[in-house]
Amino acid sequence: MDNTIPIWARVAGVAVFAAVGFYLVGIAVGRAPLLGGELHAPAWVVGSAGVTFLLSGTYLALDAAPTRFSTLRHLVVIAFLTSLAAIFLWIAFGEGARELTSGSATATLQGNAPEGQGRLAFGTLAVLSCGLIAVECWRAWRSLRRRHEE
8 A cells, every 4th residue: 555644744633633533522521621602512413523533533543554454444434434424414404403604615705504405415415424334334344255255
């Protein structure tokens, strides 16, 4: 496997993902202070976002590992996608009103997005995430089967 990410960048990325992840999980369990306001989502959604960051850092670290860790990499990707899908599903289908904003890359067009459009967008992302989970499960099963046949 050709690894093009320098080790210093990989370590820095893992550290940043871990710091953000642990902070969000800390907020979710009431052990870290929430800076600048109040939660606008259930604690489990904030915790899921933290887990998503932690799993991103874990994958970045495992990406440089030998191929014998491929099963663990597949599990990390499946867990990452599941955590992400849970957030998307809550935004799309959770009870209560949603205050969503929209904007452009140039930040010249910003404003409140209609709730229905936002829920549709996040519902679409949730469905795509669930599809990616199925694909990754299939890839993991195929990889395990191939290793078992060797």
